[in-house]
Amino acid sequence: MDVVERLRDENEMLREKLRQLEDVLKPEVNAPEGCHLTPSxxxxxxxxxxxxxxxxxxxxxxxxxxxxxxPDTYNIIDVFIVSLRKKLRPYGFALETVWGRGWKLVRLQEEAE
Structure with missing residues (x-):
């Protein structure tokens, strides 16, 4: 087996491992029925x-x-968060800000408790 063929095999193996990891990190959870979300x-x-x-x-x-x-797209996350908040609220979800740390998804009923 020459070097190029070995590298192709290794590349294919790594691509499969990456696909498997992405499946774990990006679970197949559906958005609420009727909530039209962009792919991002x-x-x-x-x-x-x-x-x-x-x-x-x-x-x-x-x-x-x-x-x-x-290029760096640091502020685009803010745009997505604002959009998601507007789209998810009618379906009983909210994105809670934990200042300095990030966001978490909560049900509106849990937020009131």
């Missing part, structure tokens, strides 16, 4: 629906892990 908003919703606190850097890496060479 859906990725954020799916991640936050795991119940964990997510930082700006964490959300950015989920959205742009395949585009590391693109």
């Amino acid at each position: 908003e859906l990725l954020i919703f799916r991640h936050l629906s795991l119940g964990r606190l997510s930082s700006r850097d964490n959300l950015r890496s989920i959205l742009y892990s395949d585009r590391v060479d693109e």
Whole structure:
């Protein structure tokens, strides 16, 4: 086996491992029926629906892990959060800000308790 062929095999193996990791990090959780989310908003919703606190850097890496060479998009996360808040509120969800740490998805009933 020559070097190029070995590197192709290794590359294919690494791509499969990456696909498996992405499946774990981007679970198949559906948005509420009738809530029309963009693909990026859906990725954020799916991640936050795991119940964990997510930082700006964490959300950015989920959205742009395949585009590391693109210019910094630091504030775009704020745009997605604002949009998600507006779209999810009628369906009983809220995005709670934990200052200095990130956001978490909560049900509005839980917020009142």
